[in-house]
Each structure stands twice: as C-alpha cells, then as structure tokens.
Amino acid sequence: MENxxxxxxxxxxxxxxxxxxxxxxxxxxxxxxxxxxxDFKWLATTCSxxxxxxxxxxxxxxxxxxxxxxGKRVLYEKAIILNWLRSQTRQTVDIAxxxxxxxxxxxxxxxxxxxxxxxx
Numbered sequence: 001m002e003n004x005x006x007x008x009x010x011x012x013x014x015x016x017x018x019x020x021x022x023x024x025x026x027x028x029x030x031x032x033x034x035x036x037x038x039d040f041k042w043l044a045t046t047c048s049x050x051x052x053x054x055x056x057x058x059x060x061x062x063x064x065x066x067x068x069x070x071g072k073r074v075l076y077e078k079a080i081i082l083n084w085l086r087s088q089t090r091q092t093v094d095i096a097x098x099x100x101x102x103x104x105x106x107x108x109x110x111x112x113x114x115x116x117x118x119x120x
Contacts, residue, residue: 037068037075046081 043059044052058064059074066080 036078038078038081039073039075042078043076043081047085 038046040052040055040059043055043064044050047055055064059067059076064076064081065084066077068075068077
C-alpha cells in the first residue's frame with residue numbers, strides 16, 4: 001500500500017512542472033510578427049467607412065485612444081485601437097419602442113393643444 005502523502009507530493013510536483021512550463025512559454029501577441037503601432041493610413045483602412053477628416057479631428061481632440069506622438073509623427077497602438085473599435089458598436093434600434101415613444105409625444109401634444117382651444 002502506497003503512502004497517500006507520496007501520491008500528493010508526486011501530483012504537486014507534476015502541477016509545479018506544468019506551471020513552470022507555462023510560465024516560460026511566451027504569451028502569443030494579438031498581432032503576431034507585426035509592428036504594434038500603425039500610422040494614419042493603417043487607421044484609415046481599419047476604420048473603413050469613416051472619412052479621413054473625421055478620423056483626423058477625433059485623433060486631434062483625443063477621442064481616439066492609443067495615440068502616440070513622436071515628434072511630428074503620430075502613431076496608433078493597434079491593440080488599443082482594435083479594442084476601442086469593438087466597444088464602439090451601435091445598439092440595435094427597437095422600432096416598436098420608437099413608435100410607442102412617438103405616440104406618447106403626439107398624444108401629449110394633442111392634449112395640450114385641445115386644452116388651449118377649450119380655455120380660449
């Protein structure tokens with residue numbers, strides 16, 4: 001019969017070895033073999049559908065995160081820009097909710113108008 005502490009010690013040793021292997025492996029970068037920074041052309045192609053003038057204005061006003069200035073050169077951190085673009089998705093529009101809100105506004109306006117006509 002084997003000592004239970006020896007079994008536990010052996011398993012613990014295996015776990016430690018696996019953890020050391022994981023620790024020494026390099027973490028894969030989100031953009032393998034690529035420059036972590038992009039220029040304005042990269043930003044414009046990444047944000048297709050957005051005019052370049054809008055991107056320049058947003059970049060200058062600080063609305064775009066991950067902007068790095070090196071002298072006159074402006075670079076964009078690719079990982080930060082991609083995360084920012086993912087978070088900028090629009091929410092879906094519920095047409096029924098919009099119609100209900102419009103009905104409420106119209107009925108309130110009509111009530112207000114009818115009260116003016118009665119009191120005049």
